Amino acid sequence: xxxxxxxxxxxxxxxxxxxxxxxxxxxxxxxxxxxxxxxxxxxxxxxxxxxxxxxxxxxxxxxxxxxxxxxxxxxxxxxxxxxxxxxxxxxxxxxxxxxxxxxxxxxxxxxxxxxxxxxxxxxxxxxxxxxxxxxxxxxxxxxxxxxxxxxxxxxxxxxxxxxxxxxxxxxxxxxxxxxxxxxxxxxxxxxxxxxxxxxxxxxxxxxxxxxxxxxxxx
Numbered sequence: 001x002x003x004x005x006x007x008x009x010x011x012x013x014x015x016x017x018x019x020x021x022x023x024x025x026x027x028x029x030x031x032x033x034x035x036x037x038x039x040x041x042x043x044x045x046x047x048x049x050x051x052x053x054x055x056x057x058x059x060x061x062x063x064x065x066x067x068x069x070x071x072x073x074x075x076x077x078x079x080x081x082x083x084x085x086x087x088x089x090x091x092x093x094x095x096x097x098x099x100x101x102x103x104x105x106x107x108x109x110x111x112x113x114x115x116x117x118x119x120x121x122x123x124x125x126x127x128x129x130x131x132x133x134x135x136x137x138x139x140x141x142x143x144x145x146x147x148x149x150x151x152x153x154x155x156x157x158x159x160x161x162x163x164x165x166x167x168x169x170x171x172x173x174x175x176x177x178x179x180x181x182x183x184x185x186x187x188x189x190x191x192x193x194x195x196x197x198x199x200x201x202x203x204x205x206x207x208x209x210x211x212x213x214x215x216x217x218x
Contacts, residue, residue, distance in 0.1 A: 024073025029151040041136035064112035067092035139199040166215035
């Protein structure tokens, strides 16, 4: 088993105080609490990586997850960015550069943030850890998955001024998640396709149960 460098040991309260305002506090899902939740998920993944002899640059993962949805509430296209992920990566680069973080680390952080885009592919272990930590709620207990799905339903209604019907939202959720669930992730056993009770099996079961879920009262 490799030595474990945890995210918790690297956390920088000063940096987090700077990053928190970059998130839209009014958003039901893509808020700073979500970013902090992904840090906890990443720490669990990093432990499994160490157990299976996979080296992870924990600092890259920490910075990438801390910033990965920064600025989500802003209109990225009007700011000249191709995606929300690209804008978040830009905010990370600006903030980390101002704090004297090395270019090599920042480049890796930027790439790992871009790897959270649903059409992206992971090219490093850090990309994969960041992507799967961001997606952890999809393969979590059904109650957590359902709460996240409802929060995203509320968030889209807030951002676009129109609430999709519940059955439409459930169908859209499966469509949006399809590229994530089709990817072959080279990480720990839990994230290998076909693994019994692994991440992908749990995610598919959650989606199956969602299809029969009655519409929440709103």
